[in-house]
Amino acid sequence: MKTTISKSKYFLLALLVAFSFSCSPEDGEDGADGAIGATGTNGEDGNANVETYTYDISALTGTTINISTAQLTQDVLDNDGVFVYIQRNSNYYPIPGTSFNDEIKTIxxxxxxxxxxxxxITGASVSIPANRYTLLKMVIIESNNTTTGRTSATAKQQALNDLNQAGVDPTDYYAVCDYYGIAY
Structure with missing residues (x-):
């Protein structure tokens, strides 16, 4: 039995020595690079420069309401296109504009x-009750060629031109969302 264990030890030691000498620490030469593959198709343009914000305004009442929004910075006002929509029932209306009998001035x-x-019809101030309007959606479209002295009207006009050239009605909230790939 002792001889078998001794022979096994020597055999394992011989294998260990053989493996340690057979492995080389140096890396072999790299092979030649393969041929360059075909160029893939371009993906769909994204909406990285378009953001949408939703505000619950259902509890707000009065002739004038203010919605605080940290996203509406002076830089955005000066350089980007901003579209605002208001929801009544399940319909969205662009503002400034008209919703049913209400004319909505937006600043x-x-x-x-x-x-x-x-x-x-009369032009008189109207106090809106709670739940007449439920949501306000603001879509900010970052201008892609801001220059010194550019005004927000110019940036918005650029966004309007882009939408019109694509056949999109900018007063249709759903069409604008579809065009920019934004969830409703």
């Missing part, structure tokens, strides 16, 4: 959106 200022409501 975008640094850090806030101010909405003032008027009767569409």
């Amino acid at each position: 975008l200022i640094n850090g806030a959106i101010e909405l003032t409501f008027y009767d569409r």
